[in-house]
Amino acid sequence: MSALLIRDLRLAMRAGGGFGLGLSFFLIVVVLIPFGVGPETALLSKIAPGVLWVAALLACLLSLDRIFALDFEDGSLDLLATSPLPLEGVAAVKALAHWLTTGLPLVLAAPVLGLLMSLPMAGFGPIVLSLLLGTPALSVIGAFGAALTVGIKRGGLLLSLLVLPLYVPTLIFGAEVARRGAEGQDYMTPLLMLAGISAAALALLPFASAAVLRVNLR
């Protein structure tokens, strides 16, 4: 499993267009928002938590189709399916690799972009915490979507249509944590709900992804 993880990480870093792309997308979306709504600091700091969350979610979405598509095309997914490693494990490791290359950089970049959005001081901790707990769910759910559409030519648009509704609960609780944190309220309840969603998604969705991959590989 660790060998597969290291392979995926290497591929993501060395093959161009994967690693930094999500991060740059995150940056550019956040930079575009003030152009759209105007540079008022009060307004920006009010919408900052939500904007950061939505932008992180979109950046996550951008790289989803790479999770399985390349391996499906060159046949390494067939090899992985026949290897002693269970396909559920493969799906989980792939999601983990996606999180390490996309989710984690987003979490680390969020404070800097929060500065750009004039996020209130109290909001920095909660936004990092909520992204740290929420992005794993985004990756696992996204891996499920990627597994569903792996056999479809040009499935990118379909993938977003399938995955975005599934992101709704994660987004609601994650953004709620960030918003309450920025306004100085208690954010324990949504934080626990967010952690619960992530934990449940991590535990259950690899099975669904594997089931779907088996269908697509037969």
Added chain:
Amino acid sequence: MASFWEYANPLKFMRTTERVLPFITFAAVVCFVGGLIWGFFFTPDDYRQGSTVKIFYIHVPSAMMAINIWVMMLVTSLIWIVRRHHVSALAARAAAPIGAVMTLVALITGAIWGQPMWGTWWAWDPRLTSFLILFLFYLGYMALWAAIDDDDTAADLTAVLCLVGSVFALLSRYAVNFWNQGLHQAASLSLDKEENVADVFWYPALVCIAGFVLLFVALVIIRTNTEIRARRMRALMARERQA
């Protein structure tokens, strides 16, 4: 003793459903015409809402159907996964567009009703929002069916999507509740309450609900049978090409 699973045989399914289809269609028309005329012209106006309340006879049944059709798709998807009956998968496929339309009807009638009552076409109220999300789920489900060429693969994938989607739809429902307190009144009809709406509104509403259910059943039968025939036609054409 005839088993329910006999209807997994497409031929048996088609024969039986086509025999009952005219009756169901007729009953649906009667219920619709009867229920709507009764509701529109023979019930008093609400003392606060005036005659706008009458959109209730379309809004409530379509909203009920929107949710129940998803549940029906969930059940048929499970049957497909467990017992691999093609008719079941096709029925789920046939039901999806009807469910999407019902959701849309509920949303639109709700907007038309909401405008005079709440002074707004749309509010990010939990019920409204969860219906919009449900509509997105229907769209994704239908798009996945449409995108895959191989029938069995499509049936399998959409069935899994329906299962996972159900969990997330339910989760969204509660998340949205948490997120915003709403304008919408509580459920008007439920089985565990002593008193629902007053009887004068209640009986025509029941007839309308029956009409919507019958309409749905008739449409699902027609669409499923069409799909079975289309598949048979494709199989025949494939065989012809080989010969």
